[in-house]
Amino acid sequence: MQDTIQDTMPGVNDSSSMQNSILTKKLKWLVMHFKKEWQIYLMLAPTVIWFIVFLYKPMYGLQIAFKDYSIFKGITESPWVGLEHFYTLFENDQFIRAIKNTVMISGASLIFGFPVPIILALMFNEILNPKFKRTAQTIVYLPHFISAVIIAGIVITAFAPSTGVINLMLNAFGYDSVYFLIKPEWFRTIFVGTGIWQEAGFGSIVFLAAVSGVNPSLYESAVVDGATRFQMMYKITLPCILPTILIMLIIRIGNILEVGFEMIIMLYQPATYQTADVISTFIYRQGLQAAQYDMAAAAGLFNAVIAFLLVITANTISKRVSNTSLW
Amino acid sequence: MSTVKLKNLVKRYGDVTVVHGIDLEVKSKEFVVLVGPSGCGKSTTLRMLAGLEEISGGEVSISDRVINDVAPKDRDIAMVFQNYALYPHLSVAENIAFGLRIRKVPKDEIKTIVADVAKVLELTPLLDRRPADLSGGQRQRVAMGRAIVRHPKVFLFDEPLSNLDAKLRTQMRAEIKQLHKRLGVTSIYVTHDQIEAMTLADRIVVMSDGRIEQVGTPMELFNTPKNTFVATFIGSPPMNLIEATAEVTDEGCYALFDGQRCLIPTLKELTHRDEIIFGIRPEYIEIEPSEGATEINVKIDLVETLGSEALLHCKFLGKQFVIKVETHGKVNNLENLSKLYFRQNAITVFDKTTTNAMMVN
Numbered sequence: 001m002q003d004t005i006q007d008t009m010p011g012v013n014d015s016s017s018m019q020n021s022i023l024t025k026k027l028k029w030l031v032m033h034f035k036k037e038w039q040i041y042l043m044l045a046p047t048v049i050w051f052i053v054f055l056y057k058p059m060y061g062l063q064i065a066f067k068d069y070s071i072f073k074g075i076t077e078s079p080w081v082g083l084e085h086f087y088t089l090f091e092n093d094q095f096i097r098a099i100k101n102t103v104m105i106s107g108a109s110l111i112f113g114f115p116v117p118i119i120l121a122l123m124f125n126e127i128l129n130p131k132f133k134r135t136a137q138t139i140v141y142l143p144h145f146i147s148a149v150i151i152a153g154i155v156i157t158a159f160a161p162s163t164g165v166i167n168l169m170l171n172a173f174g175y176d177s178v179y180f181l182i183k184p185e186w187f188r189t190i191f192v193g194t195g196i197w198q199e200a201g202f203g204s205i206v207f208l209a210a211v212s213g214v215n216p217s218l219y220e221s222a223v224v225d226g227a228t229r230f231q232m233m234y235k236i237t238l239p240c241i242l243p244t245i246l247i248m249l250i251i252r253i254g255n256i257l258e259v260g261f262e263m264i265i266m267l268y269q270p271a272t273y274q275t276a277d278v279i280s281t282f283i284y285r286q287g288l289q290a291a292q293y294d295m296a297a298a299a300g301l302f303n304a305v306i307a308f309l310l311v312i313t314a315n316t317i318s319k320r321v322s323n324t325s326l327w
Numbered sequence: 328m329s330t331v332k333l334k335n336l337v338k339r340y341g342d343v344t345v346v347h348g349i350d351l352e353v354k355s356k357e358f359v360v361l362v363g364p365s366g367c368g369k370s371t372t373l374r375m376l377a378g379l380e381e382i383s384g385g386e387v388s389i390s391d392r393v394i395n396d397v398a399p400k401d402r403d404i405a406m407v408f409q410n411y412a413l414y415p416h417l418s419v420a421e422n423i424a425f426g427l428r429i430r431k432v433p434k435d436e437i438k439t440i441v442a443d444v445a446k447v448l449e450l451t452p453l454l455d456r457r458p459a460d461l462s463g464g465q466r467q468r469v470a471m472g473r474a475i476v477r478h479p480k481v482f483l484f485d486e487p488l489s490n491l492d493a494k495l496r497t498q499m500r501a502e503i504k505q506l507h508k509r510l511g512v513t514s515i516y517v518t519h520d521q522i523e524a525m526t527l528a529d530r531i532v533v534m535s536d537g538r539i540e541q542v543g544t545p546m547e548l549f550n551t552p553k554n555t556f557v558a559t560f561i562g563s564p565p566m567n568l569i570e571a572t573a574e575v576t577d578e579g580c581y582a583l584f585d586g587q588r589c590l591i592p593t594l595k596e597l598t599h600r601d602e603i604i605f606g607i608r609p610e611y612i613e614i615e616p617s618e619g620a621t622e623i624n625v626k627i628d629l630v631e632t633l634g635s636e637a638l639l640h641c642k643f644l645g646k647q648f649v650i651k652v653e654t655h656g657k658v659n660n661l662e663n664l665s666k667l668y669f670r671q672n673a674i675t676v677f678d679k680t681t682t683n684a685m686m687v688n
Binding site for chain 2: 215217218220221222223224225226227231235236239240242
């Protein structure tokens with residue numbers, strides 16, 4: 001039969017042998033390439049391994065979001081339950097509250113926190129005295145390198161009702177002390193403010209790098225044309241760093257549902273759950289404290305899918321509007 | 328009247344002086360080119376004139392007004408930069424209009440001026456494009472448009488053609504020259520390319536190590552260079568220089584080298600046995616004997632054919648020696664040449680110690 005087919009279709013043999021030779025050629029090229037560039041791949045390996053172990057391998061476990069997971073039965077043996085966990089989640093007021101809080105905290109961080117590093121970078125760019133510039137940069141970069149635990153400690157101390165610097169200042173102006181950290185209406189402000197203080201300086205490095213990439217003769221030309229420093233800032237610097245701003249914005253939108261988990265855990269308490277409980281803390285409580293791993297996985301998966309859709313949308317809009325995109 | 332005067336202009340960076348007291352006067356409507364090798368201070372001088380560099384000493388004046396402490400925008404100058412300095416996020420029209428918008432010129436007026444300038448520079452079909460969508464030559468024209476749109480008293484050009492390929496450079500050179508003729512604005516142009524300097528300038532200022540070596544018309548610099556630096560910097564290929572000893576006799580002056588005796592111009596400052604350098608341009612060396620010409624023996628190593636001309640390379644007294652000859656379309660037997668002829672009036676004599684040219688009687 002084989003012979004008959006080959007007899008009637010002489011091209012079959014030729015094309016398969018051609019494919020084999022192309023495959024062999026590609027394999028040979030790959031081996032040669034690895035031999036030549038192995039140092040680069042060696043340097044890349046830790047990142048690839050990290051991604052595989054901590055991001056790709058756990059994806060296998062995502063299936064428990066659709067299963068009635070039991071640690072005794074394991075992932076594969078646990079029975080499928082379809083979208084049951086998702087229905088349960090959306091019937092849970094706490095989860096809806098967590099989504100709302102996440103969006104509000106992230107939205108506030110984005111609206112108030114995103115422009116701050118850009119403004120800082122523009123301001124650093126205008127500082128002419130190198131010593132002052134270095135000092136100012138060090139001061140604003142520093143909080144980034146302090147661990148979240150210490151930052152939380154500083155915040156708790158600063159807002160302490162009797163000895164905290166904020167309340168002492170309020171007292172000095174004749175106001176009563178405020179128990180900031182147990183008042184739900186203050187939580188988001190304190191959290192967003194802390195985040196800006198901690199990360200704005202470090203975040204400005206990317207924009208500062210973009211600013212330093214602007215062709216200096218553009219400024220010289222503008223000086224000859226009579227532009228003021230402020231005009232140069234908004235007519236030259238800002239438009240020139242716009243692609244970087246957009247890329248950072250897309251990345252930030254992708255992370256909009258990823259509110260700093262550690263900081264919330266350290267700053268919130270049942271009294272402020274109303275405004276402080278976010279998706280990640282909800283997942284933590286469901287998954288680790290209540291041992292409802294399947295429910296937590298469903299919440300996590302929902303979070304990831306929404307983030308993915310947001311990145312795609314932001315990227316598409318940016319590509320259409322400004323020709324700048326991640327891919 | 329837009330004259331530019333530089334009086335004892337100095338630029339220092341800390342202890343290092345890069346411009347050592349330059350004196351120069353540029354007449355109204357004149358096209359002056361500052362030329363010199365990299366690091367000679369020509370761009371720094373231009374930038375001091377533009378107000379982009381602080382002046383360490385001396386005085387700069389435009390139309391007899393000292394502008395040392397005047398802001399760049401108030402100097403009534405326009406500058407074209409080496410890399411065009413076009414705003415990448417603005418269209419051609421917006422780029423041209425930038426300076427006018429900064430000066431709050433009414434929108435209708437801006438529109439009319441931009442349209443006029445675009446017409447002059449043949450940019451009308453490109454007005455809506457971004458700089459990234461333009462060729463090098465078009466970008467250069469936009470940069471020029473930005474400069475001329477303000478009708479300044481003085482144009483400053485900082486190596487504006489150095490980013491273009493050779494063909495486009497030649498084309499743009501001609502366009503700049505025509506534009507200058509049409510607008511008649513005093514222009515100061517910086518370049519390291521002596522061909523650009525020769526073709527564009529009314530007068531050339533040759534600079535070296537932060538000092539002016541010579542100021543003159545292109546032909547003055549070519550025919551009567553003040554020193555060996557100018558002689559070798561201006562002209563392509565550069566002037567051939569030969570070290571020799573002077574012999575002054577009643578019949579005339581001679582240069583003695585390698586057992587040969589070459590008749591040179593009679594120079595009053597020349598004394599017998601003086602150490603001299605005598606120079607002859609590659610174009611002025613002859614391959615046919617003529618009356619009074621000195622004959623020298625050479626062996627041609629290489630013939631470079633340029634079409635209507637050819638460059639003959641040979642070693643003479645251990646140094647590279649170049650001869651430029653007209654080929655009239657034929658290059659036969661040029662490599663077999665063994666004799667060259669120096670005519671007396673084609674020779675320039677320099678003092679070996681000072682390297683300055685000696686004056687002809």
